[in-house]
Ligand code: ATP
């Protein structure tokens with residue numbers, strides 16, 4: 001065990017780690033050791049005799065929590081580190097809700113709906129209400145509901161306080177209130193919570209039931225939050241409530257890295273901290289330990305252009321380092337080819353391992369070209385942020401069976417598998433069942449368990465009644481098994497007796513075979529889960545706990561072998577908090593980065609600039625920028641202009657790799673986009689068309705910013721003092 005964990009800290013870091021009592025905020029730039037401080041502070045608390053039982057640490061990803069735990073274990077030992085409560089807001093409060101959800105009428109084994117489940121429910125609601133699906137697009141509706149929930153606008157407050165909602169939205173989406181209400185009712189009926197509910201419902205319980213609040217206040221005497229700048233209002237309130245007894249709260253963050261405002265992240269949380277805890281100690285860390293001087297200076301230079309920020313000094317004492325190299329590509333394929341060759345070369349000439357490299361981009365749709373280029377060179381890579389393993393169809397199918405066993409009210413699960421594999425139960429039958437369930441206010445599962453009785457009433461023929469009866473007998477048999485067998489045995493039995501495995505095995509194409517393998521993998525993961533839980537002091541190997549834990553698993557959490565030597569590909573959003581020796585920041589083009597969705601207002605542009613700052617500050621030794629002058633997008637070749645961010649980096653920090661083709665080279669003072677102006681013939685041959693400001697269908701995953709929540713109203717809810725974005729103190 002490490003005895004001298006404090007010696008590796010500089011003075012302000014030491015202060016932040018050892019000031020254990022009372023509120024403390026560390027507001028500091030990228031790479032200055034905020035996460036390290038948080039980690040060491042936890043180790044220090046335990047070393048000082050605080051029981052890990054009383055410590056709660058909230059991190060941005062579960063993976064970050066695991067890494068911090070490992071680090072803490074090296075100081076305080078495995079067993080203390082193990083019993084710490086650490087994880088994302090969602091995973092920690094999902095766990096608490098399992099014990100407390102009964103206060104608000106939810107079963108303890110409530111289902112957690114992922115995005116797809118929520119969308120399915122919303123689609124049905126919009127259909128039932130016979131609304132125009134062009135106006136009430138499920139994804140748009142879901143984004144609105146999410147924004148309401150994260151601002152604690154419940155159905156009731158939506159109805160009672162129409163001024164909370166922007167006039168535009170009230171006028172154009174008149175039925176949002178109805179949809180919201182139906183959606184919440186459906187989830188409640190199904191015994192299900194969506195991701196935002198995990199926070200909203202926690203808030204509800206903590207507010208309505210003082211005894212529950214008191215219990216957790218007493219338990220979590222020391223609360224620590226990483227990446228505080230990206231917490232939303234709902235998260236802010238939970239932390240505030242829990243910390244209000246002991247006030248041993250430590251938050252660390254960097255306003256310059258606030259990049260999730262489209263999900264409701266809220267800069268006011270940092271401002272509020274000082275208001276909520278006037279005696280809070282504020283520590284600033286100025287030394288960046290991660291990056292070379294060139295990288296730090298360039299990043300500072302760019303972010304200084306933002307008007308909304310706390311002024312910070314960040315410097316690096318590391319080597320000056322190489323300049324940032326800029327590559328101008330002719331096309332997206334050319335850009336990807338450059339990146340792959342460059343990685344290959346550095347791997348061989350500078351002994352970099354593949355895992356030292358990251359390729360960061362603004363949107364997921366940019367990945368493919370890089371994957372092709374890396375494959376051509378046999379460079380191992382991993383794309384982060386894809387579908388989580390647990391979201392693959394075959395895996396979700398088997399999970400739906402299991403969900404139904406645990407929570408028979410989970411209609412989404414039931415409808416997914418009642419006729420899968422095919423059992424001759426058609427849509428008409430299901431519609432009749434759904435209508436009856438609504439009319440009689442009986443869960444679908446209750447209808448099925450007494451289908452002999454209800455069948456005739458609903459107008460089903462005897463053949464259909466028999467099929468439904470058989471299905472329910474199967475489910476009941478599994479439920480009996482669940483009482484005596486472990487999760488692995490139950491899942492195995494379900495996979496076989498439901499006919500799922502046989503159905504999948506009949507498909508002998510490579511895709512079919514890999515689906516069977518995925519089911520096998522799911523079964524294996526259950527074995528792993530049982531072993532893991534058996535080792536834990538308060539382990540819970542139940543199926544309900546298994547389902548709860550995987551509902552919150554993201555693709556990032558599934559990094560089975562963190563030491564695998566692979567290049568990392570991810571969006572800038574996902575790269576937050578991480579570091580890599582060599583970073584390629586790609587696609588630096590206007591309308592791509594800054595995104596065409598986010599360049600119309602100053603606020604949006606400033607958030608894009610913060611993203612740029614996050615991206616650049618991931619690099620330790622070397623950063624490469626690249627852009628293409630033409631790009632294959634949405635089915636056609638479009639020409640592109642270099643990103644304005646390129647011209648915001650002072651030329652002292654930059655080296656152009658292919659300057660022969662550059663038109664001019666302009667220094668910072670005479671700054672214009674002309675450094676990256678393109679007047680070469682290859683550009684001119686494409687007709688220039690300004691991109692339309694609509695969301696192309698192929699970019700469906702890119703959600704528009706949540707603009708429709710009335711900003712003033714939001715600010716009023718979020719920041720009761722009424723501070724608007726204009727009075728954020730610059731140069732605090
Ligand atoms: P970000 O804002 O990107 O989340 P951060 O402020 O959390 O960054 P860390 O990730 O904690 O910064 O630290 C950045 C790097 O600097 C890490 O590799 C960390 O180990 C190293 N580091 C931090 N403090 C020190 C120190 N006092 N001495 C040596 N290395 C340090």
Ligand code: MG
Nearest residue numbers: 034035036577
């Ligand atoms: Mg960090």
